[in-house]
Amino acid sequence: xxxxxxxxxxxxxxxxxxxxxxxxxxxxxxxxxxxxxxxxxxxxxxxxxxxxxxxxxxxxxxxxxxxxxxxxxxxxxxxxxxxxxxxxxxxxxxxxxxxxxxxxx
Amino acid sequence: xxxxxxxxxxxxxxxxxxxxxxxxxxxxxxxxxxxxxxxxxxxxxxxxxxxxxxxxxxxxxxxxxxxxxxxxxxxxxxxxxxxxxxxxxxxxxxxxxxxxxxxxx
Numbered sequence: 204x205x206x207x208x209x210x211x212x213x214x215x216x217x218x219x220x221x222x223x224x225x226x227x228x229x230x231x232x233x234x235x236x237x238x239x240x241x242x243x244x245x246x247x248x249x250x251x252x253x254x255x256x257x258x259x260x261x262x263x264x265x266x267x268x269x270x271x272x273x274x275x276x277x278x279x280x281x282x283x284x285x286x287x288x289x290x291x292x293x294x295x296x297x298x299x300x301x302x303x304x305x306x307x308x
Numbered sequence: 309x310x311x312x313x314x315x316x317x318x319x320x321x322x323x324x325x326x327x328x329x330x331x332x333x334x335x336x337x338x339x340x341x342x343x344x345x346x347x348x349x350x351x352x353x354x355x356x357x358x359x360x361x362x363x364x365x366x367x368x369x370x371x372x373x374x375x376x377x378x379x380x381x382x383x384x385x386x387x388x389x390x391x392x393x394x395x396x397x398x399x400x401x402x403x404x405x406x407x408x409x410x411x412x413x
Binding site: 243246251252 | 310311313326330334335338345347348349350351352353354355356357359363364365367368369376403404405406407408409410411412413
């Protein structure tokens with residue numbers, strides 16, 4: 204299994220509409236990606252390691268799929284719609300990563 | 309529920325022993341943290357968004373707990389042991405974040 208991680212760096216002065224991201228964008232993404240996504244998580248940053256540290260990322264999400272190709276196959280038909288929607292909630296360029304899941308509990 | 313994310317930036321020339329991390333360090337961490345961790349995931353980076361891009365992080369893990377305080381209470385008694393073990397597998401300083409889980413499927 205693989206995980207697609209999409210993370211928005213916490214930048215001073217940047218715009219991020221967490222309500223739109225959590226309640227509009229991500230539900231739309233999950234609906235469009237369909238059965239290729241086996242599980243998903245959406246998070247909003249609280250802090251760094253310690254309570255008085257800013258979170259490195261203002262928001263992050265992850266999609267678990269069987270293979271990277273499965274994700275591409277599900278995402279590419281909707282790429283324009285999903286990527287075009289990003290500007291609605293943020294001006295931050297996300298950091299995107301494909302990883303292999305080694306342990307999961 | 310909250311998620312603790314610990315991510316190791318992919319730096320040229322840095323050292324990271326993925327085998328030790330996945331098979332020794334993380335099982336030890338999960339055992340020591342005990343019931344405070346409701347679920348966990350350990351990943352090794354494959355690529356960026358596209359197959360020819362390097363992954364932003366060489367490895368990442370996450371712990372899901374009820375509260376940030378639950379994580380601190382479980383982690384602090386073992387902080388010296390767990391943090392001291394990092395040098396065994398890497399010379400990369402991890403990026404650590406506490407986040408609130410907003411959607412989980």
